[in-house]
Amino acid sequence: MTTALRRLRNYIDGEFRDAADGRTTEVVNPATGEPYATAPLSGSEDVDVAMAAAEAAFPAWRDLIPAERQKVLLKIADRFEERAEELIAAESENCGKPIALVRSEEIPPMVDQIRFFAGAARMLEGRSAGEYMDGFTSIIRREPVGVCAQVAPWNYPMMMAVWKFAPALAAGNTVVIKPSDTTPASTVLIADIIGSVLDELGHPRGVFNVVCGDRETGRLMVEHKVPAMASITGSVRAGMQVAESASKDLKRVHLELGGKAPVVVFEDTDIAKAVEDIATAGYFNAGQDCTAATRVLVQESIHDEFVAALAKAASETKTGAVDDEDVLYGPLNNANQLKQVKGFIERLPAHAKIEAGGEQVGEKGYFFAPTVVSGLKQDDEIVQQEVFGPVITVQSFTDEKQAVEWANGVEYALASSVWTKDHARAMRMSKVLDFGCVWINTHIPLVAEMPHGGFKKSGYGKDLSAYGFDDYTRIKHVMTSLDG
Incomplete structure (x- = not known):
């Protein structure tokens, strides 16, 4: 007797959707070696729709005062706690991880990290204004970079999703994130949590989007014309490919790659x-x-x-x-x-x-x-x-x-x-x-509160901390004449 596989779906513009062309891939529980779900194998049409949703949602999300974005992130953290057992079950099935360790070692830090970046949302200050030329005042604006294309790994799919979306959303960016093709379940559940919070608080549905797929899906995201930034946690080879692809239109790149501590x-x-x-x-x-x-x-x-x-x-x-x-x-x-x-x-x-x-x-x-x-x-x-x-x-x-x-x-x-x-x-x-x-x-x-990120072939950019938050912002100089 064959057990029916659970059907995972993309989350785009507030709706769960199959891949446009109907393609799927099987998701295997590594503790058993047996498939337990199917997930979309997304193509260019799916990526286009997700990027359009994030782009459309960006102006309203960007223009919220930081305190309002903080409210969203704090409610997301609360909802993570409320639905912790669902997240634990999804991650355990995703990765074969011991349930007790996911409960004790992953849920508490994830909630804490979301709350940290909720606080960081209100720390978008620049250096003090001043006159550096007679008759002119200079000020610094800290702004979000725009739509962020993010690719998460399979070793900590749930926590790495948090490391990516939390600083991005806190800074005023919108997100399209792709989980690994072997571990999409917990990220799809996170989409349900974040989507429900955005709906409850009346914010644009395209602020957070999940596109499932393989390396080709990730390549399509990185090379897409809409994102201003690409962020990946993965292998050195994958990081090099992302950096090369992003260089074609000079996207900002954030890479957390391998290690040999x-x-x-x-x-x-x-x-x-x-x-x-x-x-x-x-x-x-x-x-x-x-x-x-x-x-x-x-x-x-x-x-x-x-x-x-x-x-x-x-x-x-x-x-x-x-x-x-x-x-x-x-x-x-x-x-x-x-x-x-x-x-x-x-x-x-x-x-x-x-x-x-x-x-x-x-x-x-x-x-x-x-x-x-x-x-x-x-x-x-x-x-x-x-x-x-x-x-x-x-x-x-x-x-x-x-x-x-x-x-x-x-x-x-x-x-x-x-x-x-x-x-x-x-x-x-x-x-x-x-x-x-x-x-x-x-x-x-x-x-x-402390940064995580390396040098050499371990990549560049920081996760966590105020430094990680800074990576999702850009600096603008504004100069005004004092002559009126």
């Missing part, structure tokens, strides 16, 4: 505490996090002790069913990602040693065991390239100079951490580590 552990570290925290930060969300603590550099004097402790922690870390409250993480998101992680393990050089894990687990779904690999060299593929799975690599360094050289010796530059009791060393390392974030004796905490 170094975790530098010095010999004076509390090994037990460091191992506990690093294992959690490395395996959480199956390591599918651009900031995950998956590239550990350990001073040689404590290397063997550290590796043994980390392998033990890995063997005690549990992955499994969404309703099991003892698991730390669920499956990899899709079959292609499972294949990629397996490929890294299969291609390990002869000098590498698998200390724990290294294999797929479970009879169904895309689960992979918590893995530790030691004996690696700086130029090994698994050290240089993002695995995006529950795999922690370990290298042994001799001194601070070598630690810095190896930590910085990758193409990514998103996040890093330093583990030491030596305050001066921690300060030196935080200065020279070439990453957008440096944690000291911790790894992975984020707060709405």
Whole structure:
């Protein structure tokens, strides 16, 4: 007996719609490996209609006083709390994530982030007016950029949607967002929540739109003539393609791409505490996090002790069913990602040693065991390239100079951490580590008030914080003659 698949739909100009040409794609639950829904495979006509809706809604939304936009965002945050169990269920099915962890680790920060940007909506000030030429006064206007084309990833589809729409809407922009083709369910539910709030408060229905689809749909959005800005969280390859496409009409671009975070552990570290925290930060969300603590550099004097402790922690870390409250993480998101992680393990050089894990687990779904690999060299593929799975690599360094050289010796530059009791060393390392974030004796905490974003091939622009809000505004100089 075949179970009917749930039908997800685009949300455009306040209405749920199928793709204009009727095309769909199946959506698979990664915990089971079985399809549970269909979603639109949107084409150029769908993108045109969504962009037209956002463009038409922009003037009225732009011209609202900030306090009114704040009211909308605050009500959206309240509605997220009211409908939290629906969001949790959608995200768990989207990603195979443990229900308890979505409830405790994703809903509270998302609500907080929306409320933070609700406050930021009222902080559109410029520098003080003044006379810089005799007889003239200059003022600065902070304005929204316009329609924003946004592409969210599959690792945190719900939270990354919040990171994109919240600052954009707060600043007075309108939005067309595309979720990943493997994880559209929670974004479609978010559209229902935001749409109901906009309707209740009497605001234009085209302020927020969701277009489901694949890479081609995303390309059509980025290359469309309407958006003034394109924002993507995704792979380096995808970011480069977006930057190239956006360059054709000089769109503003916001890119949050891959990471290969170094975790530098010095010999004076509390090994037990460091191992506990690093294992959690490395395996959480199956390591599918651009900031995950998956590239550990350990001073040689404590290397063997550290590796043994980390392998033990890995063997005690549990992955499994969404309703099991003892698991730390669920499956990899899709079959292609499972294949990629397996490929890294299969291609390990002869000098590498698998200390724990290294294999797929479970009879169904895309689960992979918590893995530790030691004996690696700086130029090994698994050290240089993002695995995006529950795999922690370990290298042994001799001194601070070598630690810095190896930590910085990758193409990514998103996040890093330093583990030491030596305050001066921690300060030196935080200065020279070439990453957008440096944690000291911790790894992975984020707060709405602080920026998240990297350098080099990790992209440019910031999420969260006032800096993330600024990215969705433009600066205008207005000069007036004092002669009347």
